[in-house]
Amino acid sequence: LTSREPSPRIITLTTDFGLRDPYVASMKAVILSMEREVLLVDISHELPPHKILPAALLLREVCPRFPPGTIHVAVVDPGVGGARRPILVKIQEHFLIGPDNGLFGLLIRDFGFEGAWRIENSRYILPSVSRTFHGRDLFAPVAAHLAGGIRAEDFGPEIRDLQAIDLPSPKKEGGRLNGEILWIDHFGNCMTNISEEEALQWSGGEPFAVRVASRVMDGVCSSFDSVPLGECLAVFNSMRRLEIACNQSRADQTLGLDPGDPVVLEKA
Amino acid sequence: LTSREPSPRIITLTTDFGLRDPYVASMKAVILSMEREVLLVDISHELPPHKILPAALLLREVCPRFPPGTIHVAVVDPGVGGARRPILVKIQEHFLIGPDNGLFGLLIRDFGFEGAWRIENSRYILPSVSRTFHGRDLFAPVAAHLAGGIRAEDFGPEIRDLQAIDLPSPKKEGGRLNGEILWIDHFGNCMTNISEEEALQWSGGEPFAVRVASRVMDGVCSSFDSVPLGECLAVFNSMRRLEIACNQSRADQTLGLDPGDPVVLEKA
Amino acid sequence: LTSREPSPRIITLTTDFGLRDPYVASMKAVILSMEREVLLVDISHELPPHKILPAALLLREVCPRFPPGTIHVAVVDPGVGGARRPILVKIQEHFLIGPDNGLFGLLIRDFGFEGAWRIENSRYILPSVSRTFHGRDLFAPVAAHLAGGIRAEDFGPEIRDLQAIDLPSPKKEGGRLNGEILWIDHFGNCMTNISEEEALQWSGGEPFAVRVASRVMDGVCSSFDSVPLGECLAVFNSMRRLEIACNQSRADQTLGLDPGDPVVLEKA
Numbered sequence: 001l002t003s004r005e006p007s008p009r010i011i012t013l014t015t016d017f018g019l020r021d022p023y024v025a026s027m028k029a030v031i032l033s034m035e036r037e038v039l040l041v042d043i044s045h046e047l048p049p050h051k052i053l054p055a056a057l058l059l060r061e062v063c064p065r066f067p068p069g070t071i072h073v074a075v076v077d078p079g080v081g082g083a084r085r086p087i088l089v090k091i092q093e094h095f096l097i098g099p100d101n102g103l104f105g106l107l108i109r110d111f112g113f114e115g116a117w118r119i120e121n122s123r124y125i126l127p128s129v130s131r132t133f134h135g136r137d138l139f140a141p142v143a144a145h146l147a148g149g150i151r152a153e154d155f156g157p158e159i160r161d162l163q164a165i166d167l168p169s170p171k172k173e174g175g176r177l178n179g180e181i182l183w184i185d186h187f188g189n190c191m192t193n194i195s196e197e198e199a200l201q202w203s204g205g206e207p208f209a210v211r212v213a214s215r216v217m218d219g220v221c222s223s224f225d226s227v228p229l230g231e232c233l234a235v236f237n238s239m240r241r242l243e244i245a246c247n248q249s250r251a252d253q254t255l256g257l258d259p260g261d262p263v264v265l266e267k268a
Numbered sequence: 269l270t271s272r273e274p275s276p277r278i279i280t281l282t283t284d285f286g287l288r289d290p291y292v293a294s295m296k297a298v299i300l301s302m303e304r305e306v307l308l309v310d311i312s313h314e315l316p317p318h319k320i321l322p323a324a325l326l327l328r329e330v331c332p333r334f335p336p337g338t339i340h341v342a343v344v345d346p347g348v349g350g351a352r353r354p355i356l357v358k359i360q361e362h363f364l365i366g367p368d369n370g371l372f373g374l375l376i377r378d379f380g381f382e383g384a385w386r387i388e389n390s391r392y393i394l395p396s397v398s399r400t401f402h403g404r405d406l407f408a409p410v411a412a413h414l415a416g417g418i419r420a421e422d423f424g425p426e427i428r429d430l431q432a433i434d435l436p437s438p439k440k441e442g443g444r445l446n447g448e449i450l451w452i453d454h455f456g457n458c459m460t461n462i463s464e465e466e467a468l469q470w471s472g473g474e475p476f477a478v479r480v481a482s483r484v485m486d487g488v489c490s491s492f493d494s495v496p497l498g499e500c501l502a503v504f505n506s507m508r509r510l511e512i513a514c515n516q517s518r519a520d521q522t523l524g525l526d527p528g529d530p531v532v533l534e535k536a
Numbered sequence: 537l538t539s540r541e542p543s544p545r546i547i548t549l550t551t552d553f554g555l556r557d558p559y560v561a562s563m564k565a566v567i568l569s570m571e572r573e574v575l576l577v578d579i580s581h582e583l584p585p586h587k588i589l590p591a592a593l594l595l596r597e598v599c600p601r602f603p604p605g606t607i608h609v610a611v612v613d614p615g616v617g618g619a620r621r622p623i624l625v626k627i628q629e630h631f632l633i634g635p636d637n638g639l640f641g642l643l644i645r646d647f648g649f650e651g652a653w654r655i656e657n658s659r660y661i662l663p664s665v666s667r668t669f670h671g672r673d674l675f676a677p678v679a680a681h682l683a684g685g686i687r688a689e690d691f692g693p694e695i696r697d698l699q700a701i702d703l704p705s706p707k708k709e710g711g712r713l714n715g716e717i718l719w720i721d722h723f724g725n726c727m728t729n730i731s732e733e734e735a736l737q738w739s740g741g742e743p744f745a746v747r748v749a750s751r752v753m754d755g756v757c758s759s760f761d762s763v764p765l766g767e768c769l770a771v772f773n774s775m776r777r778l779e780i781a782c783n784q785s786r787a788d789q790t791l792g793l794d795p796g797d798p799v800v801l802e803k804a
Binding site: 010012019039041042043044045046047058061062065066067183185186187222223224225235237238239248 | 284285286287288289290291293294296297298300301304308317318346347348349350398399400401404405
Binding site: 017019020021022023026028030032033036040049050078079080081082130131132133137 | 546548555575577578579580581582583594597598601602603719721722723758759760761771773774775784
């Protein structure tokens with residue numbers, strides 16, 4: 001399994017490393033030292049430290065938008081140096097490289113996978129692998145070698161049992177659909193675990209109210225400016241998920257919301 | 269109107285999206301899926317949310333420094349999904365893509381424009397355009413198609429009435445020139461709305477004092493180290509604007525300054 | 537002295553400018569206006585403002601990992617516009633460009649240098665050099681010209697006396713090795729000035745304890761998960777330096793640590 005994509009190959013990077021330390025640049029330096037014909041694209045390096053779910057949500061949303069043949073390196077890796085396996089996964093013409101800790105769980109749930117390999121061939125990783133920084137010593141070199149034409153099956157033995165991840169799903173209860181807040185974005189918009197499809201299926205297209213904090217909102221608006229400046233609303237966002245937002249201000253602060261807080265749909 | 273620039277074409281990105289969420293990477297993924305022969309350059313993604321003036325100032329300063337043929341995508345877009353028009357503007361061999369809300373107002377004020385078009389040809393945008401994320405669904409695809417050789421006039425009808433922006437200009441009053449603080453940078457330096465040219469014209473080259481907070485500074489220094497460590501000074505900065513700074517410390521904190529605060533020049 | 541590296545040449549950028557202002561993008565615009573065949577890589581723009589030591593540590597760690605022929609531009613430049621010299625240094629097939637203020641001191645200490653030049657040839661810098669932003673007006677153009685094939689010796693006269701930097705080194709005192717914290721990373725891990733080699737040489741391979749804040753840790757662990765979640769440990773990090781960390785939480789906050797705080801090794 002190799003890619004016949006035109007060069008340069010795209011390699012994306014997603015981590016919880018931040019951008020102040022040597023970590024991200026060291027990964028880029030290792031990749032470029034091994035393979036110059038690549039295009040490096042940062043997805044994000046500001047994920048919450050050590051947390052798998054936000055990283056899995058971000059990868060699920062962004063990776064499929066890249067062209068076929070893209071190599072995605074993701075390192076949110078609280079178990080680095082421990083027992084978790086380093087893996088390479090092929091999924092719909094994309095390659096995923098990172099720890100087997102659920103990071104790729106939502107991509108795999110939604111798209112399946114064509115193959116997965118445990119990375120262990122020492123030929124394709126740095127001679128001396130630290131126990132605290134596999135991003136630099138192991139995942140970056142594998143990405144560079146894969147971009148350079150090494151076949152997926154050459155990195156190690158095929159595996160089938162990948163670590164899954166639990167995404168809390170909305171629960172029906174009487175005339176309600178009980179959801180929760182998954183992600184608060186840069187603008188303070190609060191994305192829930194209720195997809196547009198789930199809401200539609202549950203409501204049968206009938207009107208419903210959205211209850212969050214102490215507010216009740218009558219239905220879902222189509223864009224932010226459906227309400228006056230500073231007012232809150234429910235909207236299906238660009239990821240087709242129900243979101244609590246305010247027109248040009250922060251819903252998280254206005255309503256005092258945190259990840260995990262309940263958002264309830266109620267039939268009218 | 270197309271560009272005959274050498275490939276790869278440069279596409280710059282400027283937003284208020286931050287770098288933690290899927291937004292910026294989704295725009296890059298869309299562009300690279302449609303057109304691989306581009307060089308993506310981030311100008312900034314940390315602009316103050318929903319504010320047009322700082323974005324317009326940044327674009328005015330940075331865009332003209334890029335080579336001819338560069339495509340600049342800018343998305344600070346509080347009215348997304350509402351009535352404001354998506355536009356493409358050609359200005360001095362550069363292309364600007366974004367909402368018609370004044371973002372490009374300072375560039376247009378200073379350089380004029382060669383042509384402007386309302387983006388509406390559905391052939392060049394994503395099949396399903398969300399009402400909350402035109403950066404991904406509309407502006408990114410237009411940039412990719414423009415880089416790929418589609419002519420500006422193919423994106424929609426030509427328009428002439430572009431949204432302007434008010435930049436507060438310094439006011440003469442007796443022996444004074446009343447200005448204000450426009451931008452506080454990463455170092456705490458406070459840039460005013462008084463350009464070097466305006467100060468010179470007003471003063472006729474005669475000495476003047478700078479009054480800010482409760483301080484009076486005798487004239488303008490030529491570099492930060494003209495004063496002792498920690499002391500404040502006035503300087504014409506690298507954008508040729510009057511700036512209140514401190515030598516190796518933060519002027520905003522030392523003097524308690526915010527955007528909009530007055531800075532007054534007084535003849536000696 | 538030019539580089540025979542394959543095009544595009546890599547130019548890395550390291551500053552304390554942050555990513556919100558026009559500064560970093562202006563440097564990139566200047567470089568790309570003069571030389572398109574380059575690959576720009578950000579090392580970090582979030583270094584502590586005006587501080588030389590953290591920048592020197594970061595450059596020492598990251599630059600040597602890039603391929604030969606890479607051009608490294610670094611601008612942490614509290615003395616901009618003053619007497620400090622702008623320099624170009626060649627070191628192990630890498631080129632360094634920036635102010636002569638100790639930024640490159642650790643690289644030079646550990647690798648020596650093959651040549652150094654004071655940048656003063658006005659042909660290769662912008663026509664009008666501001667006194668507050670040499671990154672844009674002087675260092676960026678020199679990087680572009682060097683990438684374009686201008687020889688190092690054409691930028692100005694050779695010099696030999698480069699500014700050194702003091703890195704506090706660990707001190708032996710009785711049965712102790714007294715070190716200190718140099719760098720606190722994005723995860724709150726606290727890196728010390730004690731290298732693995734120094735610790736080994738001092739201890740002769742015998743067991744030792746690590747004393748920091750009010751804690752005493754028995755020896756050095758091999759990976760973060762050697763201790764329970766939230767517990768602190770000492771580890772040799774991926775830069776082969778002694779580091780105080782906590783398993784999936786912040787050591788700096790848990791132990792109340794700041795740069796400069798003592799970390800002491802004691803023989804058992």
